[in-house]
Amino acid sequence: MKVKVIARSEEEFTKERSQDLQKVFRNLDPALHPQERAHEYVRALNAAKLDKVFAKPFVGALNGHADGVSCMVKNPRRLNCLVSASLDGDIRLWDVAYRRTVRQFPGHKGAVRGLAISSDGDHLVSCGDDCTVRLWEVPSAFTGESTGDEIDIIEPVATYQGKNAFRTVDHRWDSQVFATGGAQVDVWDHNRSEPINTFTWGADSILSLKFNPAEHDVFATTASDRSIALYDLRMGTPLRKVIMQTKTNAVAWNPREPMNFTAANEDGNCYSYDMRKLKYSMCIHKDHVSAVMAVDYSPTGREFVTGSYDRTIRIFAYNGGHSKEVYHTKRMQRVFSVSFSGDATYVLSGSDDTNIRVWKAKASEQLGVLVPREKQRHAYLDAVKQRYKHLPEINRINRHRHLPKPIYKASKMRHAVADSERKKESRKRAHSAPGAIPLTSARKKRIVTEIE
Amino acid sequence: MANQTNLAKGKRRSESLPGDNGDVVVLHRGEVKKRRGEKEENKWKHIKDKKLRGQIVQREKLFGEAAETATKVQQWLLPSEAGYLEAEDLEDTRHFSQEAIVKEVDVTSARKAFDLQLPDLGSYTVDYNSNGRFLLLGGRKGHLAMMDWKKSRLMMELQVRETTRDVKFLHNETFFAVAQKKYVFIYDRKGVEIHCMRDHIQPLKLEFLPHHFLLASVDKAGILRYQDTSTGTLVAQHRTHLGRGGVLRMNPYNSILGLGHSNGTVTMWSPNMSTPLVSILCHRGPVTTVAYDLAGVHMVTGGMDGQVKVWDVRKYLPLHTYIAPTTPKALEISQRGLIAVGCGSKIEIWRDALATKQVKPYLSHRLAKGAQVEDFAFCPYEDVLGTGHSAGISSLLVPGAGEPNFDTYVANPFETWKQRREAEIQRLLNKLPPDTIALDPNTIGGILRAGNENQKAKLALSEEANKANAIAAGKEVKEKKKMKGKNKPSRRHKKKQLNVITAEMQIKRDLMAKQKSDSKKPTTTVEVNDTSLPLALERFKRK
Numbered sequence: 004m005k006v007k008v009i010a011r012s013e014e015e016f017t018k019e020r021s022q023d024l025q026k027v028f029r030n031l032d033p034a035l036h037p038q039e040r041a042h043e044y045v046r047a048l049n050a051a052k053l054d055k056v057f058a059k060p061f062v063g064a065l066n067g068h069a070d071g072v073s074c075m076v077k078n079p080r081r082l083n084c085l086v087s088a089s090l091d092g093d094i095r096l097w098d099v100a101y102r103r104t105v106r107q108f109p110g111h112k113g114a115v116r117g118l119a120i121s122s123d124g125d126h127l128v129s130c131g132d133d134c135t136v137r138l139w140e141v142p143s144a145f146t147g148e149s150t151g152d153e154i155d156i157i158e159p160v161a162t163y164q165g166k167n168a169f170r171t172v173d174h175r176w177d178s179q180v181f182a183t184g185g186a187q188v189d190v191w192d193h194n195r196s197e198p199i200n201t202f203t204w205g206a207d208s209i210l211s212l213k214f215n216p217a218e219h220d221v222f223a224t225t226a227s228d229r230s231i232a233l234y235d236l237r238m239g240t241p242l243r244k245v246i247m248q249t250k251t252n253a254v255a256w257n258p259r260e261p262m263n264f265t266a267a268n269e270d271g272n273c274y275s276y277d278m279r280k281l282k283y284s285m286c287i288h289k290d291h292v293s294a295v296m297a298v299d300y301s302p303t304g305r306e307f308v309t310g311s312y313d314r315t316i317r318i319f320a321y322n323g324g325h326s327k328e329v330y331h332t333k334r335m336q337r338v339f340s341v342s343f344s345g346d347a348t349y350v351l352s353g354s355d356d357t358n359i360r361v362w363k364a365k366a367s368e369q370l371g372v373l374v375p376r377e378k379q380r381h382a383y384l385d386a387v388k389q390r391y392k393h394l395p396e397i398n399r400i401n402r403h404r405h406l407p408k409p410i411y412k413a414s415k416m417r418h419a420v421a422d423s424e425r426k427k428e429s430r431k432r433a434h435s436a437p438g439a440i441p442l443t444s445a446r447k448k449r450i451v452t453e454i455e
Numbered sequence: 456m457a458n459q460t461n462l463a464k465g466k467r468r469s470e471s472l473p474g475d476n477g478d479v480v481v482l483h484r485g486e487v488k489k490r491r492g493e494k495e496e497n498k499w500k501h502i503k504d505k506k507l508r509g510q511i512v513q514r515e516k517l518f519g520e521a522a523e524t525a526t527k528v529q530q531w532l533l534p535s536e537a538g539y540l541e542a543e544d545l546e547d548t549r550h551f552s553q554e555a556i557v558k559e560v561d562v563t564s565a566r567k568a569f570d571l572q573l574p575d576l577g578s579y580t581v582d583y584n585s586n587g588r589f590l591l592l593g594g595r596k597g598h599l600a601m602m603d604w605k606k607s608r609l610m611m612e613l614q615v616r617e618t619t620r621d622v623k624f625l626h627n628e629t630f631f632a633v634a635q636k637k638y639v640f641i642y643d644r645k646g647v648e649i650h651c652m653r654d655h656i657q658p659l660k661l662e663f664l665p666h667h668f669l670l671a672s673v674d675k676a677g678i679l680r681y682q683d684t685s686t687g688t689l690v691a692q693h694r695t696h697l698g699r700g701g702v703l704r705m706n707p708y709n710s711i712l713g714l715g716h717s718n719g720t721v722t723m724w725s726p727n728m729s730t731p732l733v734s735i736l737c738h739r740g741p742v743t744t745v746a747y748d749l750a751g752v753h754m755v756t757g758g759m760d761g762q763v764k765v766w767d768v769r770k771y772l773p774l775h776t777y778i779a780p781t782t783p784k785a786l787e788i789s790q791r792g793l794i795a796v797g798c799g800s801k802i803e804i805w806r807d808a809l810a811t812k813q814v815k816p817y818l819s820h821r822l823a824k825g826a827q828v829e830d831f832a833f834c835p836y837e838d839v840l841g842t843g844h845s846a847g848i849s850s851l852l853v854p855g856a857g858e859p860n861f862d863t864y865v866a867n868p869f870e871t872w873k874q875r876r877e878a879e880i881q882r883l884l885n886k887l888p889p890d891t892i893a894l895d896p897n898t899i900g901g902i903l904r905a906g907n908e909n910q911k912a913k914l915a916l917s918e919e920a921n922k923a924n925a926i927a928a929g930k931e932v933k934e935k936k937k938m939k940g941k942n943k944p945s946r947r948h949k950k951k952q953l954n955v956i957t958a959e960m961q962i963k964r965d966l967m968a969k970q971k972s973d974s975k976k977p978t979t980t981v982e983v984n985d986t987s988l989p990l991a992l993e994r995f996k997r998k
Contacts, residue, residue: 005541006556008564008838008854015534016869025874030862031522031529034749034790037708038666040899041891049884390514391900393507 047391050384051400053367060330060366062349065097065359067104072353074117075340078141080124082345086141087353088115094129098145099344099351099361105145106155110137110162117172117212119181126160126193128181130169136183137162138193163196165189171212177219180236184209184224190236202234204241211253215278217261223278225251229451231266233278245281246451247274253297257321259304265321267295267309271417273319274449281453283446288319290326292413301343301364308350308364310338313410316352318364329404330362498901501908537791538838538854540818549819556852564852567605567839570823571848573598578829579843582631584624585665586866587835587857591631592848593622595829599633601644604841604850613646623661625670625684626882627875632670634658639672641684654689655680660703664710666887669726671712673700679714681726681889690889691726702742706768708751709896715742721756725892732894735771737764746786746794753809755794757783763796765809775812777805787831787840789856793817795840797828802842804853820851836861836868921958929959 018025033039070091078084085097092111095104113132120127120141127139138161167186174181179193186208189198207228215221220236231251232244249269257263257275263285265275273288273295293313300307306327310316316338317326336355343350343364350362363370369381391397406414432440499515502508540556542548557565573579577595584591590604599613599622621634625641630649633640639655642648658672668685677700681690695714702715711732712724719738722731738758746755747768754766763777763786777796785797794805806817822828826846833840837857842849861868870878891899940946953960988996 004543004546004551004555004559006539006559006854007536008538008560008567008852009535009836009857009859010561010564011535011868012563013869025863025871027863028534028861029529029864030533030858030860031526032858032860033526034708035858035862035865037751038710038887038891038896040897041887042666042885044891044899045885045887390518393511394900 043387044391044394044397046384047387047394048397048400050388051397054388055367055400055403057369058366060328060363061332062361062363063102065099065102065104065351065361066357067095067097068093068357068359070114070357071336071339071355072357072359073115073339075342075351075353075359076118076120076127077342077345077351078120078124079122079345084124084141084145085342085351085359086118086120086127087340087359088118088129088131089357090114092131092133094118094127094139096141096145097359099349102361104154106142106157108137108139108157108159110159111135113168116168116170117183119172119174121174121179121181122176126174126179128172128174130172130183130185132168134165134168135162136165136169136172136191161193161196163191170208170210171224173212173214173222175214175219175236176216182212182214182222184212188212188224188234200236202241204232204244205230210250213254213256213264215256215261216258221278223254223256223264225254225266231276231281242455243281244454245276246454248449248451252295255298255300255307257300257304257307258302260321263321265298265300265307267298268449269294270449271295271311271313272449273298273307273309275321281450283444283450285446286322287324287445287449288326289324290317290319290329290414291315292410292417296337296339297341299342301347302345303347306364308341308343308352310341310352310354312337313413314338314354314407315410316341316350316362318350328366329406330366331407331410332360334358335360533860535859537859538856540854547815549816551818553820553851556854560852564838566607567837567850568852569607569850573847574845578827578845579848580619580621580830581832581841581843581848582622582624583832583834583841584628585626585835586861586868586870587837588868588870589624589628590834590841590848591622591624592843593619593633595619599642599646601628601631601646611644611646613642615640620659621661623663623670625663626665626668627879629875630684632661632663634661634672639670650687652682654682654692659699659701662703662705662712664705664892665882666885667710667889667892668883668886669889671703671705673703673714675699677716679703679712679724683889685883685886691729693724693726693729695722695731697722702745704745704747706747706751706754707749708747709894710892711894713745713747713754715745715756717741719758721745721754723894725894726889727892733771735766737766737773738762744783744786746788748788748792748809749790753788753792755786755788755809757786757796763794774810775808777808777813779803785828785831787833789833789840789853790835790858791855793833793853793856795831795833795853797831797842799827800825800844802828802840802851804840804856806855818853822846822849833857835866918958918961922962925958925962929962 016026068089070089072087073090075085075087083098083100085099086094088094092113092115094108094115096106098105111131111133115129115131117130125141127141128136130136137159139157139159165185169183169185171184172181180190182188182190188202188209190200192199205228207226210225210227212222212224222234224232227250229250230244230246231254233242235242251266251268253267255265262278263275264278265273267273271291271293274284275286276284291311291313293311295309295311297310298307304321306318306320308316308318314335314337315329315331318328319326334356338352338354340353348364350364351359353359392401499508499512540548553568557568573594576598580593582591588603590602592600595618597615597617597619599615601610602608603610615635618636619633622631624631629644631642633642637657639652639658640648641650655672655674657675659675660673662671664671668683669681669690670684671679671681673679677695677698679693679695683690697716697718700714704713706713714722714724719736719740719742721735721737721742723733724731737756738760740759742756742758744757752769754768755763757763757779759782761779761782763779763783765774767774779796779798780801781798783796783798787795792809794808796803800822802820803816804818805813807813822844824846826844828842828844830843831840833856835857838852838854840851840853840856842851867874
């Protein structure tokens with residue numbers, strides 16, 4: 004007879020010394036793990052609920068401006084460096100980690116409308132209603148830790164005088180050239196007092212201007228004639244222009260797919276375009292109930308943040324029709340400027356109530372250093388949430404966002420209006436000759452014309 | 456056989472599948488399609504959104520591959536091997552006595568075989584906790600005991616002075632439930648009575664659903680009750696209407712409860728439906744015992760007719776039949792698929808008897824002094840069969856019964872009290888809601904086919920079925936052409952009824968439509984040779 008029965012020695016299966024870790028044995032035989040799908044579903048559901056519990060996106064406020072914050076720009080070379088400007092002509096350099104002003108740049112007589120930092124992080128350009136453009140040097144190393152009550156003051160390196168008020172400025176990515184927008188588009192060199200190039204196309208004022216991060220000579224502008232125009236510095240004339248039904252307030256290029264840009268429109272929607280095909284927008288990002296004032300892409304290119312006149316900021320996926328997150332507080336007023344932090348973890352918003360607010364990009368993300376077990380846990384829960392996100396209960400919890408009553412009502416009304424318009428059109432179509440009222444896709448509807 | 460046909464007739468809204476031996480399986484509507492083994496691609500076929508379907512198919516494929524690879528890798532890392540018993544030369548394993556086996560094994564294993572002589576306190580029911588470390592005994596005449604059986608240490612002993620019919624551990628060894636004369640009681644590991652559950656009246660059998668924290672009991676009136684042991688709420692109460700229920704067993708694969716009845720049927724229940732999900736006529740005579748294997752593929756039933764039958768619970772079809780020496784009183788399937796059958800004082804253990812038909816048992820054992828088997832329990836992760844009988848407890852060595860490799864996060868035989876505490880919290884956090892109990896547990900996260908699709912299929916089926924009847928009915932009716940009394944109330948009512956779309960009307964309408972379309976077809980016209988016509992008559996020519 005040959006016989007063997009299971010015999011386990013306790014020494015082999017338990018820890019030797021008290022300070023050792025407990026031994027762990029796994030057996031992945033599915034028979035020992037019955038109803039694993041149900042367990043995964045329950046874990047996903049619990050994780051979705053916990054996400055709601057931990058959704059505390061507001062981190063802090065940068066307090067110091069005396070008037071509404073009109074524009075903000077982050078230093079591409081330093082994570083903690085942010086420059087903001089307000090409607091009273093004040094420009095401040097912030098150490099975001101300490102939430103302190105470290106430098107001030109006085110000089111502008113009216114509202115500052117545009118800020119830009121060169122890609123090496125050394126030069127700052129500002130422009131404003133006082134018809135001047137000023138060039139400043141950004142201090143290379145600073146910390147907000149030791150800053151007392153006194154704030155260092157910086158003098159401009161150069162001042163350029165224009166004829167009209169400037170609305171916007173952006174720095175070219177690879178040289179000492181920047182472009183301003185106002186009555187026309189002017190291209191400046193750091194070392195010249197006069198613009199080196201000027202573009203005009205129609206008589207309307209330029210609202211925003213952004214250089215393409217990949218093709219350094221290409222930039223996009225939006226103007227009050229409801230147009231989005233593309234320019235190339237190598238050519239004497241603008242490239243092409245698309246006119247929409249309402250004006251576009253701001254534009255941002257996707258850093259990872261640099262042929263695509265997103266336009267923040269006055270009608271409360273954002274429109275993503277491929278610069279090669281301006282006949283239709285790639286995606287309409289709906290949810291804001293009032294004009295979108297600012298837009299900024301995450302460095303990852305997978306999402307962007309928008310600030311709106313309806314006093315909220317929203318985060319959209321680059322291809323998402325509706326927002327992933329909406330942030331609001333009682334005291335936040337009209338948002339004029341937004342910015343993603345350089346590590347894609349935070350979102351900054353500057354609003355009419357003189358504050359710059361710092362938010363988490365993922366509302367329920369655990370900040371700080373995570374131990375490997377925590378990381379693994381988060382990764383696992385993210386995976387199960389992703390797997391079961393279509394199930395109704397989890398979907399409902401994930402989608403739910405609390406909104407202030409006026410915004411909630413306004414969005415309801417917008418839905419009702421859109422619904423009734425759709426209904427009316429379908430009825431018109433049903434009662435007219437076939438083909439008399441053609442079907443236009445929503446992505447084309449808001450575009451009036453494209454001009455070459 | 457009359458019984459079977461009645462059963463099939465009595466369930467109006469059900470389909471019947473004939474098995475061999477004339478056994479009848481009754482399934483509820485919709486359950487027919489919910490069998491395991493559906494192809495992965497077909498599962499997502501119904502998603503209209505192409506992009507979403509692609510994403511889901513891709514993701515599910517990835518998860519499946521990851522799980523498969525993990526299992527493949529894991530099998531080389533497992534620390535222990537299963538036990539075995541092999542005969543040499545002319546020996547036969549079924550003739551090996553326990554004494555002979557005990558002599559051959561090592562000292563620690565030899566200590567696992569023991570007999571407890573308790574002849575005065577009635578026949579015993581036994582239960583092991585999930586990691587197999589603790590053994591719970593319940594004597595018919597009120598004797599309860601819990602022991603750390605590997606160390607032969609008595610943890611608790613209690614005399615409740617009342618008939619006790621069944622004992623069951625709850626989620627860990629700190630609590631256990633006892634089916635006593637009138638109610639179910641819960642005791643802690645010190646033997647202190649924690650709860651008296653008065654909702655469960657005269658319980659006969661208990662079962663605990665560890666993933667859902669549900670304690671199920673079936674009573675003398677045949678009522679199945681589910682009580683949540685973490686919140687204390689009574690989740691469901693089902694009347695089986697099939698008389699005294701003395702047979703209750705959980706399918707560990709999907710947490711469905713199987714009940715055996717005196718009319719020979721086994722019914723399967725979930726707390727979500729007040730009628731059985733499945734009802735199978737298993738035996739000619741009362742069912743005495745039921746057992747499920749760990750993978751949920753096989754069910755073994757024993758009946759008063761002296762048969763032990765193996766069923767495929769994916770198809771609800773019988774696989775093999777074994778003849779027991781006498782009526783099988785207790786049945787149990789071990790983690791590695793060994794079947795223990797207890798008939799009177801004889802215990803037979805069968806190996807590989809689920810998938811294939813065996814001719815002789817693997818082991819057999821006769822209890823001393825004609826003691827009668829009452830209850831079995833295979834100790835998880837050990838090669839041990841605990842037997843409760845009329846003269847006490849016997850712990851038998853069954854090489855190859857238990858799973859050699861445990862998973863620390865599922866059940867750890869070397870659990871410390873800290874680990875037990877942590878595990879309890881984790882189990883409560885991962886507690887499954889009762890709605891997740893379904894015949895196929897993998898339907899969760901799947902696609903519910905659109906209602907109208909199901910409806911269309913059903914409509915087509917019913918139309919098919921009605922057509923023949925309608926035609927038959929229509930043949931006998933002769934319509935008279937009566938003009939008189941057209942405005943009589945009865946005639947008016949009849950006329951209104953004509954508007955109701957019935958199968959007959961539909962047939963008539965189809966016929967009319969066909970005739971109409973036939974009449975519209977252009978009739979072949981005779982070609983006239985026009986050249987002969989005079990010019991004046993040209994305009995009358997057919998175009």
